[in-house]
Amino acid sequence: MAFISYYHHWDYDTVMTLDHKTRRRFCAEISAIHREISDAPKNIFEV
Numbered sequence: 001m002a003f004i005s006y007y008h009h010w011d012y013d014t015v016m017t018l019d020h021k022t023r024r025r026f027c028a029e030i031s032a033i034h035r036e037i038s039d040a041p042k043n044i045f046e047v
Contacts, residue, residue: 001015001016001023003027003030004018004023004026004027004030007030008026
């Protein structure tokens with residue numbers, strides 16, 4: 001929850017109103033943006 005709250009500046013209650021699938025999607029998208037920005041190598045285990 002802190003991961004999403006930090007990057008979107010949302011409070012705990014706002015993040016908790018999202019369903020689990022949506023929270024996971026937000027985390028995946030934020031992580032993808034960070035990988036792209038940092039030029040990190042692709043994770044070979046990523047599906």
